[in-house]
Structures are given as C-alpha cells and as structure tokens.
Amino acid sequence: MMVVAVETSVSQNNLTFFSDYLIASLRLSIPLAFAALGGLWSERAGVLNIALEGMLLTGALVSAVTAFYSDNVWLGVLAAAIATGLVGIFHAYLSVTLKVNQLVSGLAINLVAAGFTSFIARIIFQNRTTEKLPTFTTIAIPGLKDIPVIGQLFFNRDPLVYFLILLVILSIYLLFYTNLGLSIRAVGEYPRAADTAGISVSRVRYLCVFLSGCLCGVGGSYLTLAHVGFFAEGIVAGKGFIALAAVIFGRWHPLGAALACLLFGATEALQLRIQALNVSIPYQFLVMLPYAIALLALLGLAGKSTPPSALGLPYKKESRDN
Secondary structure, X not given: OHHHXXXXXXXXXXXXXXXXXXXXXHHHHXXXXXXXXXXXXXXXXXXXXXXXXXXXXXXXXXXXXXXXHHOOHHHHHHHHHHHHHHHHHHHHHHHHHOOOOHHHHHHHHHHHHHHHHHHHHHHHHOOOOOOOOOOOOOEEOOOHHHOOOXXXXXXXXXXXXXXXXXXXXXHHHHHHHOHHHHHHHHHHHOHHHHHHOOOOHHHHHHHHHHHHHHHHHHHHHHHXXXXXXXXXXXXXXXXXXXXXXHHHHOOOOHHHHHHHHHHHHHHHHHHHHHHHOOOOOOHHHHHOHHHHHHHHHHOOOOOOOOOOOOOOOOOOOOOOOO
C-alpha cells in the first residue's frame, strides 16, 4: 500500500510540474503572439515592421502609466493600443508616404522608444521600477476549468488570453475568407495589380501598420498588467525580435505564428526551470536559449519560408500620363 501511495504521489507531482510548465509557457508566449500577429498584418500588406520591439515597449509603458494613475487595467490597455497605433501610423508615414527604407524606419523607432520610455519611467515612477500596478484577474469558465491540465491552461486565464485566441481565429477568417483579406494580400504580393484593380495601396498599408501597432500595444500591456504587474526598463527584452522570427517561422499565417510563439514561450519557460533546478550549466547559456531558437527559425531550419513578394518595397504609383 505504501509503494502504491508513493507512486501515486510521484505521478501527481509529475502532472503538477507538467501542468505548471505548460501554463508558464502559455503566459510567456502571449505578448509574443500579440506582437507577431501585429507584425503579420503589417507584412502581409508589404510593410516590413521590425519596430515591434519599440511598439511593445511603448505599449508596456503607456499601459503602466495609465493604470498607475487611473487604477483601471482596461484604460491601460486602451491607452496602450492607441499610443502604439499612433507609432504605427508614424512608421507608415515614413515607409509608405516618404518611402524611407523600412528597415531604417523600424530601427529608429526601436531606438527612440528605448530611450524615451526609460526617460519617462524615471520621471513618473522616480526609479521605483517595482511600483505595483493593478493587474487582470483570471476568469474561470465553469465546468471546462476542471478538465485535467487543459482546464487550467485554457479555461482559467485572464481576459487577454481569451481575446488572443479569438483574435487568431478572426485573423485567419479576415485574411483568407474576406474581400478585405484578399485586398491586403494583393497589396503585399502585387501592389501594382491591386492599384490597377482600384485598391488604394497606401490606404491598405496605413490600415495594416496601424493595426500592427495597436496589437503590439495590447501585447505590451499584457506584460505590465497581467504578467508581472510592474514596469521596468528593458522589460521587453528582445521579445519584439522573437515575435518577428515567429512571423517568419509561422510562414506569415496567424495560426503558424501563434504556434511558433508558443514554442518560443515553452523554450523560455524551460530555461527558467532548468535554472531553478541548479543544474551545473552557466546560466548565460540558458538565458540565450530562446534567442538561439529564434535564430534557428530565421535560418529556415524548419523549412524555407516565402515572404510576400512586395515586402519591404515602397510602391510608387505610376502617373496616368505615362
């Protein structure tokens, strides 16, 4: 009887460890997935957006400041979405209207966001980077939350997780089963043909880059208002670049990008648990594990990814006189 009890206890501990690991993987993948979906919408329209890092950071700060003064998490999310949407419009203005190199534009936004958010955070929080913020509470779905492992993973989460799941489904539908999605994909693949068909290339690209910024803002707000509960300098820690890798790894498909983010989240959760076990491996190697996986994805080890044909290329409307 004692042997059976011990085996049962070990089995329960293993199940608990596995369940906790899956939950941690999901939590770590949520901000990545919001940013990846944002990057996907922008790049499907032909605008390269490496400013995901700066947009995430902007969203994290704006949501933290708004929630800090209003004590309302939803106002924080809304303010973050609007602020980063405006950053997206600025990126679209540089890339689409002024036809600035999209890589340079994205890098500039990242650098400005890194310095500006640090400056504002030090003024508002007065170096109190651990200032406690209001956070989202979990919403349990009766009945479904009691399913072993899966219940706690998917049906006892905060509202932004449910929103992300709906967003992935909605993105698939809009991109591949509606006229809007057809127009976006046409602009990203053959902008001249889309223009000839009466589709405004610049309008579609502005819309998609604005949406990209809004989604990054929600992802940044998840970091501060659901994941950690405070804002700190460098809180994004390269997640925007990992999200960009997830877009490529997922072959510019919403479900593929979301699953790639889950893989990267699982990798980060794994390195955190290995560190907790005090394994005799330099922690620096463990910390770089998620980024190494992202590099392997960019190298195309999971198969060659074909980007939209007009990605990163500015479109110049031909004069009717020519």
